[in-house]
Amino acid sequence: MDDVDVLTIGAGGGGYPAAFRLAAAGRRVVMVDPKGLMSGNCLAEGCVPSKAVREIAHHLLRHRRFHKSGLHGEVSVDYSEVVAHKDQVQTRRYEQHDAELRAAPNVALLTGTARIDDPHTVAVDTPEGLRRFNARNIIIASGSDISVPPIPGLEHCLSSRDLYALRPSVSTLPASMLVIGGGYVGLETASFFSAFGTRVTVVEREAQLLPGMDPDMVALLAPLLDPNIEIILRAEVRRVEPTSQGVRVVFFDGTAEQHRSAAQAFQALGRHPVIPAGLREIGVTVGAHGVQADPTLQTNLRHIYACGDVNGRTPLFHAAVRQSVAAAANIMAGDRHADAVDFLSTPTTVFTLPAAAYVGLTRASAAAAGVSIEEGAYSFAEDSRAQIFGETQGEIRLFFQTGSLRLVGGWVVGIDAGNLIGQIGLAVSRGLDARDLAAFADQHPMSAEGISRSARSLF
Amino acid sequence: MDDVDVLTIGAGGGGYPAAFRLAAAGRRVVMVDPKGLMSGNCLAEGCVPSKAVREIAHHLLRHRRFHKSGLHGEVSVDYSEVVAHKDQVQTRRYEQHDAELRAAPNVALLTGTARIDDPHTVAVDTPEGLRRFNARNIIIASGSDISVPPIPGLEHCLSSRDLYALRPSVSTLPASMLVIGGGYVGLETASFFSAFGTRVTVVEREAQLLPGMDPDMVALLAPLLDPNIEIILRAEVRRVEPTSQGVRVVFFDGTAEQHRSAAQAFQALGRHPVIPAGLREIGVTVGAHGVQADPTLQTNLRHIYACGDVNGRTPLFHAAVRQSVAAAANIMAGDRHADAVDFLSTPTTVFTLPAAAYVGLTRASAAAAGVSIEEGAYSFAEDSRAQIFGETQGEIRLFFQTGSLRLVGGWVVGIDAGNLIGQIGLAVSRGLDARDLAAFADQHPMSAEGISRSARSLF
C-alpha cells in the first residue's frame, strides 16, 4: 500500500492539469490510465486529429473560392497524406506531453486499470501486477467512450476511432459515406469528406441537425453547409447491412423503411462516461449523464472529484482542463470551495465548413431559463473581412439580459466562428454588459468588429 | 446660411458613425467631404484593400506549407486578378455605404471643401458654389494624407495610393521593389509582394523595424518574416533616382552612401493630419501630431470635436469609429463627458506574414510609464492549432500589473495574431485580471487557449 496525496483515475484533460498543479505545489500525485499516456480522447480520436483534417479541407474550400481572385492552378487531395499530416500532429503532441511528464517532479503515470476499494483506497491492475494506493484525494477523470447503441449491424460502421486515431484503419478516401448521427461529430466529418470529394449522406433521428443546440442557430448554419451533402432528418436507423459495395443503412422515416447505400458508414451516436469500477459501491452518486459533480467538481464525497467527460456537464477538452484546475485549487484548499466552474460560459464550436459557435444562453435556452433578453446582431454580409474571403453568409448574434444589458450568451455562424467565440465567451464569463462591449474599439478590418457593432445596435 | 445641429468635416471613420448616431437621435447633420463619398483612407487606400491583397498572399503561403500535407498541385499568382479582387471588395463596400446613407434620415453628405469662418460657421466650396452653415457642433474628422518628406526624387516612388486605391496605377507584379520605410505599411507591403515573388528590399532609417513599437516584440517578429526580404536598418535615404531599369535608392549607412536598385520603389514614410482651413484661426489648438483632443474628443473649444487620424492619437480606422461614437454621445449630452475613449486599449495589428498584434502597455511602454509588471507567456510551439498549420513560431505574451495582476497589455506574434488581440484587448479595456482570464475555459484546439494558459502560468 502506497500513500499518495492525490490519485487521478485518467490522465487526460480532466486529470493531468490537476496532477501537474498539485505536484508543483508539493503533493505526491499518481495518475492511472489504461493507455499509459498523458492525454485523453481529444488527442487520441477527437478534437485534435479531426481539426488537423478539417483545416486541410477548409484550406481547399478557400482555395476554390480564391481561384478567381488571383491564385491559379488546380489542387487535388491525397487523403493518405492528410492522414499522415494528422498523425504527425498527434505524434508531436504525444512527444511533448511525454517530455512534460518526465520534467515534472512529484507526479507519476501508471499504466493500468483502477478499481476503488473504499473511499481512500484504489487498486490498480498494472502489467507488473496489482498495486494499492491510499489517497487523501481522488479525481475521477476517466473520460468517455464511443457509444454503440443496440442497432443491428452497427459493427459494420466506422467510428471516430477508425478515422481519427493514430494510424487509423481508414487511410483512403471512400467514394461515398453514410453518416449516422447529425450531431457535431457526424456533421463535421460529413463536411470534411464532402469537401474532399466523397459523396456524403447524413441520417439523423431528430427533426433538426445538431440536436440539443439552439434551433435558430442550426437553421442559420444548415443552408451554409455543402449542398452536396444529403441530409435526412427524422430518420430512425433500424439496421446496418454489409453489401458487396460496402454497406447499406435502413431507416424508418415515420411512415416506411427507407435505405441508403455507400462505400462506408460512419456512426457518430454519442459517447458515454466511463465509470471506474467500485465507484458506485463506495457511495458516489452516478446519474444519467455521469458521475454527479457540482461546480466545485466535488462529488457527494467531498474528497472525491469528478472532472471532464465523466461528469457529463460539458464534455469538451477545454471544459475538462478548466474543471481539473478548479479541482486542484479546491484540493489545495482542503476540499473547500476555493474555485468553482461556470459550466454555462464554456464555448462550443461545431467545426463544420463553415463553423458555428456558441456560448452561454442563446435564444432558446434563455427562454427555457426564463431570462428575458434583447438581441444585438451583425451580418457578415457587411463585414470587410468576410467580403475579402467571399464568406459573407452568417452572423454574430449576442444575447443581453433585458435591463442590465449584461451579455448572457451569443453565437457566431460563419467566418472565424471558432475564433470570435473566445472574446464573446470571456465577456459572458465576466458578466460584461453591452456598454462594456460597445466601448471597446474592435479591430478593423477583422470580423470581431461585429461584436462591438452588435452591442452598439442596442443603443 | 443653413442651420444644422452638427457638421462633420470628413465623412470617414471619424465622421460618419457620429453623423448617423446623431441623425438617428433627431439631429440635423451635414457631412462635408471632398471625395463626396462616405468612408475615409482606410477603404480608399488603406486597411481594407491592403488586407484584400494580404489574404491572397497568406493563403498562398499556407498552400505551400500544406503542399506536403495532402493538397497537391502548383499554384501561381496572377497579380492583376489580385488587384481585381481588391477592387471588387472596395466597390462592394462603397455601394453598401452609399445605400446606408440613402436610407438614413436627417443626414446629408455634401461634396466639397470646408473652411471654418468662426466657431459656429463653416463655409463649403462645392461644385455648385459656396454654401455656408451655422452649426451648433462641429466634428473635425478630416483624416490624414500620405506624407512626402523633402527627399530628392521621392516623386519617382509609388505610395500606398498606387497600390491600394480603386483601379490603382500598379496592376502588374514588379520583379523587384524597394520599400522605403520599415513601418507597418512598408513592412506589410513587403510581405505581400515577397510572397507573390517580387524581390523586396526594405530600407529603414531607425535601428529597428516598426519604429515606435515594442523592440522585444519586433525582435520576435523579424526572424519570422520571409527571409527573402532584404532588410537594411539605420539607412537614411538621400535620394531616389530613375534608372533605365526602374529606380535607384541612395542611402547613407552611417559611414558611406550605399544604393539599391529595383523595378519599383514604394515609399511608406508615414501620414500627416489634414487640418481644415480656418481651424487654427478660430483658436483651436493644433499640436505636432494633429488637432489636440482629450479622451472626450473635445478640442479646447468644447463644442468642436476632433476624431480619427486628424487628432493623431491612434490613427487606425477602428479607433476613429470608437472616437466618433464617443463624440456623438458627448454632443447628445450637451458637450458634457458622457463618454470618453481609452486610447491605450486600442488594438493594433501589423498584418505582415505572419502578423504581430499588440494592445495596452507592453514591456517597453510599461517600463516607460513606471508600471511594474509580471509576464505570462505561451509559445505557439506547444499550440495544437499552430501545429496543425505548421505555424509554430511566435507567442502570446500578457502583461499584468504586479500585485493586482490586472491585465495591462499583451502582444501576439504569429498565428491568429489579429484575431487573438481582440479578446486580449477587451480584457485590457475592462480591467480584467489574471484570475478572470484563468477562470475562462478558452477553447481547444484553438490558439486562444494560450490566453488562459498565459494567465495560469502566474499562479
Added chain:
Amino acid sequence: MDDVDVLTIGAGGGGYPAAFRLAAAGRRVVMVDPKGLMSGNCLAEGCVPSKAVREIAHHLLRHRRFHKSGLHGEVSVDYSEVVAHKDQVQTRRYEQHDAELRAAPNVALLTGTARIDDPHTVAVDTPEGLRRFNARNIIIASGSDISVPPIPGLEHCLSSRDLYALRPSVSTLPASMLVIGGGYVGLETASFFSAFGTRVTVVEREAQLLPGMDPDMVALLAPLLDPNIEIILRAEVRRVEPTSQGVRVVFFDGTAEQHRSAAQAFQALGRHPVIPAGLREIGVTVGAHGVQADPTLQTNLRHIYACGDVNGRTPLFHAAVRQSVAAAANIMAGDRHADAVDFLSTPTTVFTLPAAAYVGLTRASAAAAGVSIEEGAYSFAEDSRAQIFGETQGEIRLFFQTGSLRLVGGWVVGIDAGNLIGQIGLAVSRGLDARDLAAFADQHPMSAEGISRSARSLF
C-alpha cells in the same frame, strides 16, 4: 400652445433629475407639479422627515445603552422639538431645491395639474388659467398617494402626512398608538414612537411583519425590535371607532373579533400610483401597480416615459432618481436604449430600530426565481464595532449564485444596516463575485469587515 422638448408631469425624484439633465444638455424643459415645489413625497411626508425623527429616537436608544459606559445623566424627549427639528430639515431642503431651480437654465416649474390630450399635447390647469404644451417627450413622474382602503372609520386614523408633513397636525406625543399595517412605514413609525415612550400596538393582516419581504430576514429582525411593541399578526381590521379616550380598532383574528384602544391610530396601508388624466386615453398601458415601464423607463409609447413611484417598480426615492437619469439619457439618445435600470439591484432599508436592509435576490426570492445559491454569513456577535455599541444581534448574509459565486443579493439586520447595504448593493449591481469581495481589505474595526468575512466563509 408652447413648444417644449420635454415635459415632466411631477417634479419629484422621478422628474427633476431628468429635467435638470436635459436642460443642461440644451433641451427646453417644463415640469408640472400641483405642489409647485421641486421634490416629491419623500421630502413632503416620507423618507426625509421620518428619518429626521428616527435618528433622534436612535440616538436616545444608544444613550440608554451607553449609560453604563461612561455617560451619565437622564435624557428626556420633547416631541414638539423633535417635530421642529424635522421641520427645519425639510425647510432647509425645500430652500436648497428652490435655489437649484432658480440657478438652472432652460427649465421651468409650473404649478398646476396636467391633462394629456394627445401623445404630444399636455394641458395644464394653472392658477393663471389653462396652458397647453406640445412636447417631443413626456415623462410621467406623478408619484403615488396614500391609499385609503374602504375600512369603516379609517378617517379617524392618522396617516404619514399627519406625522411627517411640514408643520404636521400631530406635534405632541400620544400616550398610546395603534398602528394599522405592519409594512415598513408602520413598523418604522412604531419603532420611533415606542422609543419615545408611546405604548404601541401593530396590527397586521398577513402572517408576518413586512409582508413581501424575505420571511427569514423578517424572522431575524422581529425579535430585535422593542419588546414593548405589541404585534398582532393575521388580524384583519374590520372598523375603526372613535372613543372618548381616542380610538378603537376592531379586527378579526380568524376566529372572532378582537379590539384594541389607544389615544391615536395610525394607518399605513400602502400607497397607490397617481395616474395623470388622459394617459390611458392616449393608449399608454397602465397595469395593477402603475404605468407600465420597461427597464429603459419607456412606456408602450416610446417617447413617453414613466419614472418613480408611478410605475410601481421600486417605489423608493433613490430608485426614482436613478430611473429619471436613465430616462434622460434615453431621451437624449432619440428614444433609443442608451441606459436601462436594473430594478433588482436597488437597495431597500427598513429603518426600524434596529434596521434591516436588503438588495437583489435573497433566500426566498432566489428560490422563487430558480436561482441556486450559496450563502456566506457573519454574525454581529463577533463584530468589534457591534461590541463597542453593545448592538451584537443581527447579521450580514450574502447570497452567491452557485458555481459562479457571483453575488446576487444580501441582507443586513442590525447595526449599520442602511450603510452596509450600499457596498453590497454596488457589488450586486456590478456582478462582483465572492472572490472580488474576499480580495478587498474591509476596514477594521468597522462592521463592513463582515462583508469580506462572509465572502471568505465560502472558500
Added chain:
Amino acid sequence: MDDVDVLTIGAGGGGYPAAFRLAAAGRRVVMVDPKGLMSGNCLAEGCVPSKAVREIAHHLLRHRRFHKSGLHGEVSVDYSEVVAHKDQVQTRRYEQHDAELRAAPNVALLTGTARIDDPHTVAVDTPEGLRRFNARNIIIASGSDISVPPIPGLEHCLSSRDLYALRPSVSTLPASMLVIGGGYVGLETASFFSAFGTRVTVVEREAQLLPGMDPDMVALLAPLLDPNIEIILRAEVRRVEPTSQGVRVVFFDGTAEQHRSAAQAFQALGRHPVIPAGLREIGVTVGAHGVQADPTLQTNLRHIYACGDVNGRTPLFHAAVRQSVAAAANIMAGDRHADAVDFLSTPTTVFTLPAAAYVGLTRASAAAAGVSIEEGAYSFAEDSRAQIFGETQGEIRLFFQTGSLRLVGGWVVGIDAGNLIGQIGLAVSRGLDARDLAAFADQHPMSAEGISRSARSLF
C-alpha cells in the same frame, strides 16, 4: 525538533488568519507569540480599544447637537467607566479568540520568543524551555512596537499602551494633555479627550497635521476638529520635563524654543517593525520600513512570508488580515502566486471627530504617480442625512482616471467617513468606473447618495 508545515512568528492579524486557513486545509501549524494570545497590537492597544473610547466621545458630541432637537438633559462623562467599557470590549474579544483557537484543529499557539536558525528552523524560547521546529513555510507576522525616539525626557510621556491597553495605567481624565505627534494616533486621541473636557495641545514637527496624507484632504479636516484643541505645527520637540503640575514639553518653532505644560503628555511618534532574531542572518532582506515583501507577501526567500505591520506596507489590522489570507493561498499553492494584495486599495480612516477616510490615489498621490485624474465631488451641505445630524461640513470626493473614468481613489471628510470608504474602496479595488457608480441607485436619505452623485457630476 518538531516538524510542522507552517510556523507563524506572531499570532496577530498577520498571523492567525493564515494559520486558521492552512490548518483547516490540513496543514499542521504552530503560531509563536510572546503574549501567548491570539491577536496583535490592534486589540491590545490600538484600533479596537481606541474606537471603544471614540464612540463614547462621538455619542457625547452628537448628544450636545441633538440637545436642541428634542432630547433634554445634561450628560456628564465618567472616564473610568469609559475605560471599563473599553476593557470589557477587549476582554470579550480575547475570550472569543481563545474559543476560536480551542475549536480549531491542527493549530497550536505557543507562548515564547522565536529565533530563526536557518531558512527552515525556528527555535522558540518558551516558559517550559527551548523548542525547535522544522517548518516548510514560515510567516513573519511579528508586528510593530511603539517607537521611542531619542528625545530627552520622553519617558515621562504616556504612550498608547497607557491609554488603550487592558486595565491601562490611566483611568482618570487628565485636566490637560500635550500630544506629541499629529499623526492619526495623536490626533484621534486629542479628539477624544477634548470631547471629554481635557484641554489638549497637539505638537507636530511637520507643516501639516497627518503628515504623509493628502494635504488637501487634511486641509478640509483640520477646521472641522474641535476648535478647543490647540494645534502647533512645525514644532520640533527638544525635550520633555517633569514639573510639579505634570509635564512640560519644550520645542523649537524654527526661531526659538517654546514650551507648553500640562497634566500629562502623550507621545504618538509612530511605530517600528519588530524583526525576529536571526531573520537578517538567514538572508531575508529587511528595508527601512520592515521586512521586504512583494504583493504575494513573499520575501526574497520564497517560502518565507511577511504579513502585517512587520512589512511596513500598510500597517493596519485589516491590511494584515488580507495579507495573511493571501499568504495562506500562496503557501497552499506551493509558494506560487495564487493570490496577491493590491496595497493601494486598502482604506484608511482617521477616526477623529469628525473622521476622514481615504483609499487609493487621491489628488496628491495621483499627481506624484503621474496619473491624470478628473474629480467628482459632493458636499455634505446638500446631504439629507448630514442635515438630519447637523453635520453638514465635509465632502465626498472621488478621483477618476482621465479618459477611462476608472475610479482610482477617493476621500470622505465628515459624516459616515469610515462607513462610506468601504463602498468606495471596493469600487477602487475592482476597477469600477464612473458609469458603474452612476448606474447604482445609492440609497436615500443616506450619505452614500453622494457616491453616485459624485460620479454623475462628471457627465
